Amino acid sequence: EDQVTQSPEALRLQEGESSSLNCSYTVSGLRGLFWYRQDPGKGPEFLFTLYSAGEEKEKERLKATLTKKESFLHITAPKPEDSATYLCAVQLFSGYALNFGKGTSLLVTP
Amino acid sequence: DGGITQSPKYLFRKEGQNVTLSCEQNLNHDAMYWYRQDPGQGLRLIYYSQIVNDFQKGDIAEGYSVSREKKESFPLTVTSAQKNPTAFYLCASSRSPAGGLGNQPQHFGDGTRLSIL
Numbered sequence: 489e490d491q492v493t494q495s496p497e498a499l500r501l502q503e504g505e506s507s508s509l510n511c512s513y514t515v516s517g518l519r520g521l522f523w524y525r526q527d528p529g530k531g532p533e534f535l536f537t538l539y540s541a542g543e544e545k546e547k548e549r550l551k552a553t554l555t556k557k558e559s560f561l562h563i564t565a566p567k568p569e570d571s572a573t574y575l576c577a578v579q580l581f582s583g584y585a586l587n588f589g590k591g592t593s594l595l596v597t598p
Numbered sequence: 599d600g601g602i603t604q605s606p607k608y609l610f611r612k613e614g615q616n617v618t619l620s621c622e623q624n625l626n627h628d629a630m631y632w633y634r635q636d637p638g639q640g641l642r643l644i645y646y647s648q649i650v651n652d653f654q655k656g657d658i659a660e661g662y663s664v665s666r667e668k669k670e671s672f673p674l675t676v677t678s679a680q681k682n683p684t685a686f687y688l689c690a691s692s693r694s695p696a697g698g699l700g701n702q703p704q705h706f707g708d709g710t711r712l713s714i715l
Contacts, residue, residue, distance in 0.1 A: 492640070522703060531602075531688050531706030532641075575641070584648065585631065585656060586704060588640035 491515050494576050494589035501596050504565045509592045511576030512558040521559050522586060523552050524575040532575055535561075566596045600625045602707035604689050610715045611676065611683060619674045619710045621689035628694035630672035631704060634658060635686040644687075647672055648694060676712065686711050 495510045513521070520539050524532035536545045538554035545552050549570065551562040561574055573593045577586035602623045611617045623630065629648050633641040643656030647666040661680025666672055672691075676683045690704040 524706075529709070529711075531604075531690075531708045534703045534705060537703055577641075584629065585643045585646055586641070588633075588642075590638065590640045 491587050492576060492578055492589035494574075494592050496592060497590070498593045499595070501563075501566055501594070503567055503596055503598050506562070506564045506566070508563070509561040509574055509594070510558060511561070511589055513578050514557075515578055515580055515587070517581040519579045519581045521554055522577045522579065523559070523561055524577065526573045526575055526591070535574075563594070566594075568596050568598055570594065571596045602689060602691055602705060604687075604707035604710050606710060607708070609710055609712045611712060612715050614678045616675055616677050617712070619676070619687055619689075619712070621672045621674065621707060623670050623672075623689075623691045623707075625691055625705065626669075627691035627705075628669070629692045629702075629704075630666070631690040631692075632656075632662075632664065632672070632674045633688045633690065635688060635709075641688065644674065684713050 493512050501507055520537050522537050523535040526532045536552040541556045543554050549564050553560045573591040575591045577588040579586050605620045631646040632644040634644055635641050642658050644662050645653055645656055645664045647653035650666055650669050653664050653666050661677055663675045687710045688706050690706045692704045693702040
């Protein structure tokens with residue numbers, strides 16, 4: 489049973505068309521939730537860590553939020569260079585490894 | 599610049615052959631990790647190490663082996679016992695999550711793509 493589920497699997501946006509990616513989790517004892525960006529043929533690049541419900545973090549056009557059951561990655565006025573796969577991962581208090589979702593593949597067209 | 603270096607970028611394995619993937623970091627991180635990424639699947643943990651000379655199995659350790667003789671190096675060997683080795687392998691490192699430093703983000707290298715000949 490998947491502990492981390494990301495939706496949608498793929499998303500196509502026009503440049504400037506804002507949207508949100510979802511990461512829902514069914515774990516208890518959440519130590520932290522992590523967002524990464526992955527470009528084709530590259531390793532994931534760290535974006536944000538969220539620790540507790542209600543927390544928000546921002547970086548340029550990206551804003552990540554966390555509730556008790558899910559996290560959202562909001563993309564405001566995206567540009568073509570935001571095209572990538574966005575990965576969500578959770579870390580539990582019971583361990584140190586990350587449990588990853590399958591990712592959302594984002595394509596932003598001019 | 600500090601970072602994680604994985605080599606080679608591409609690797610081909612013959613039947614019955616063991617191959618070793620290299621991972622070196624100069625971030626002075628205590629913890630290191632190996633993940634496997636397959637199309638349409640999330641990253642899956644193979645092995646991790648929190649300190650030199652110590653490592654633990656992850657979710658899919660069968661057919662793999664590791665060593666941690668130096669803080670900056672964590673090589674992964676894909677043995678002939680791994681029947682489906684074709685995948686993208688990612689190495690990561692982080693500050694130690696122990697000692698109240700939980701939530702340390704893991705930083706990744708750019709991967710090695712392994713294929714069967």
